[in-house]
Amino acid sequence: MRAQLMVLDRDPDVTGRPGRLLWRNRRGQVRSWAPQLFARRSDGAAPLADCPGHSGGERAVKASEAVTQACADIGWIYRRIPPLDDVLAANLKWLAGYCHPRNAGRPKLIVVVVGAFTRPRPLIEGTAAAGDPIEVLPCVFHALWHGRLTADLDTPLYERILVGPQGWSDPGTKRGAGRARGGVPGWPWRVGTRVRFCGVTWQVVALSRQEIHLVSPNGGGQAVLAEHLFTDPDFTVIGTDVP
Incomplete structure (x- = not known):
């Protein structure tokens, strides 16, 4: 579930809250379920989610059906989120280490970094164009986490990965096709x-x-x-x- 939480944490439109649903079954018995995740989006939508490592037991299946119906009745959404791909999860875990504002560096460095990737280019080339890589790389990772820069995070995040401006998508990238230097x-x-x-x-x-x-x-x-x-x-x- 940690990886799914990182995905929500990276989305600027999402804030998390805990919650528990109570309902009565057809025999009038009180039942309850606490979804693992609850988020409120800026547009008012309220998705609930569980992140099972497997399909779950009979209780989980019945709870899923009840929660899905309850959410539909009040205009919410319920999902069971499967585990993330290993490469995507590893990339998000790495970038999460740079989410703190201190990694943006000195004033206006982020502006220089974003400008260096106005045209999509390899990570290390844009970093070198923005200044000393020792100083600039943390800012690049910070910008990738917060969406100021874009890369295909289904591809291994190494020095030659293509990085572009916010919202850019590499049309030539195939899922899982990346290869780190050294093969x-x-x-x-x-x-x-x-x-x-x-x-x-x-x-x-x-x-x-x-x-x-x-x-x-x-x-x-x-x-x-x-x-x-x-x-x-x-x-x-x-x-x-x-x-």
Whole structure:
């Protein structure tokens, strides 16, 4: 459910509220169900949702039918939201680490960043055009989270992904077709991935918000910001030891 919450959190028109529905069945018995998510949209719509990892038991099915009908009676919407694709969920988890306003950087940097992607271009090229990538990349990720910039988040978010202005859609992108440098399909930052960085081969051992934790063959380790990896000319995704 965490990934679905990130989707709602990223939507500026949605605010969350808890709630519980009560009703009587045909025999007059009181029944209740607390949907996992309740949101109020700016247009007044009120979607409720559950995020089951599977189809659920008989009680969940009956509750779903009752909640669907109750919502329809009062003009609300109820949905059972399936799990997100792994790549999309990983991209949203990464961008969520940059949602805080501090990642917008110095005053007017966001204006420069958005301007750098007026014409769709690879992430790292637009970042370099806006200034020092170490400073600019957090602002780019911040803009992607808040919708000021657009990219196909069904594709692995790596340095050559195309990024464009708000509302842009890449007509040439196919779902799941992205490939990180080094020939590794899917999201490049996962535990077990091996990367070349600063002339050394490292293995990713942990992820924490904006940092990738690396360990070298001799046991040395360090935590590195993504922008440092992206801007290292020696950086390459080699492979993964995770099956």
